Amino acid sequence: MKTQQTLRKALGGVTAALVMALGLTQASPGLNLNFAERTATQLIQGLFAPAPAIAQSLVEGKGKVIAVTQEKQELVLEHEAIKGFMDAMTMGYKVNSPSLLKGLKPGDQVRFTIDKDKSVITKITKVKN
């Protein structure tokens, strides 16, 4: 495909530039060129790697805090429907860190992110009522 060739050409240029930049920072460029080239290649691959599976399993929702259960690291939320995941309901949900519960109290309107794979809330922020 033509676009792929163009992309590859462009990548080659970027790699070469990175190799030079990394090479210049090395004390003995000759010895470390392989290292620089490898590092540059890894950087490039990282840029074009598909998003990790974790990112795809995140869903966002909106709702109201009903209860905060610090000792169980759990929130009870009355939430709106989350498209493709859950209908509107009231439910208890674990948080992945107790710090997420800090400052939350019943009645707070919140936006939250759920990791579907791990079944935990990974992010929660208060919204103004």
Ligand SMILES: [Cu+2]
């Ligand atoms: Cu639910």
